[in-house]
Amino acid sequence: MSNADxxxxxxxxxxxxSHRVLxxxxxxxxxxxxxxxxxxxxxxxxTLMRSILGLTPTSHGSIFVxxxxxxxxxxxxxxxxQLRGTSTIVAxxxxxxxYFLVLRGQTFPGHALAHVGFxxxxxxxxxxxxxLAGLVVMSVTAGAAMGAMGEKLAQRDIAIGxxxxxxxxxxxxxxxxxxxxxxxxxxxxxxxxxxVSVSTIQILLALAAISLAVLGVIACIPRTSPRRSISERxxxxxx
Numbered sequence: 001m002s003n004a005d006x007x008x009x010x011x012x013x014x015x016x017x018s019h020r021v022l023x024x025x026x027x028x029x030x031x032x033x034x035x036x037x038x039x040x041x042x043x044x045x046x047t048l049m050r051s052i053l054g055l056t057p058t059s060h061g062s063i064f065v066x067x068x069x070x071x072x073x074x075x076x077x078x079x080x081x082q083l084r085g086t087s088t089i090v091a092x093x094x095x096x097x098x099y100f101l102v103l104r105g106q107t108f109p110g111h112a113l114a115h116v117g118f119x120x121x122x123x124x125x126x127x128x129x130x131x132l133a134g135l136v137v138m139s140v141t142a143g144a145a146m147g148a149m150g151e152k153l154a155q156r157d158i159a160i161g162x163x164x165x166x167x168x169x170x171x172x173x174x175x176x177x178x179x180x181x182x183x184x185x186x187x188x189x190x191x192x193x194x195x196v197s198v199s200t201i202q203i204l205l206a207l208a209a210i211s212l213a214v215l216g217v218i219a220c221i222p223r224t225s226p227r228r229s230i231s232e233r234x235x236x237x238x239x
Contacts, residue, residue: 125178
């Protein structure tokens with residue numbers, strides 16, 4: 001082991017229950033080097049990273065990080081875990097909402113809704129409010145208005161495009177007046193995978209549960225007008 005090594009493994013064996021993940025691994029990672037760990041699913045890549053963080057104890061051998069034994073809570077080590085739970089929540093919600101958008105012929109208005117929310121998020125930051133709060137309030141308001149218009153909205157793509165361009169322009173105007181750093185402005189425009197906190201996931205889970213519950217209620221409401229099939233909707237739009 002050298003003091004110049006960022007991480008050192010000395011005869012490390014890692015086991016998860018009765019399954020041996022790594023067996024007698026010895027290696028050194030010099031400081032300042034970019035190292036990639038490649039392997040199929042179940043090869044032990046994540047377990048190896050968790051052992052460096054001190055989250056998975058070794059069965060045999062020793063691990064040293066920056067010259068000291070690996071331990072939990074090392075502030076000199078950064079780690080971004082895989083957020084499979086977050087992507088699952090988003091996928092379930094997007095799939096459910098997408099079904100209703102296609103059924104009602106409102107896929108383009110639904111796409112525009114995200115951009116409307118961006119404008120309100122930037123406006124919320126401009127007045128010192130949380131951007132997520134502004135995004136949710138505006139999205140719910142615009143979504144309710146879209147739902148009230150019903151099938152009439154599906155035949156107005158040009159008007160929707162004009163509104164979309166207008167809202168994006170207003171959002172960029174809000175960004176121009178922001179005095180925050182460029183990093184926050186970029187996060188508002190493109191998102192930031194490094195800023196997904198536990199509280200954000202909890203809020204996302206709560207919003208997803210509420211949205212799915214509302215969709216369930218909407219699905220149970222009887223329609224007063226005859227329901228047209230999806231093919232009939234597309235035929236009428238093409239005509």
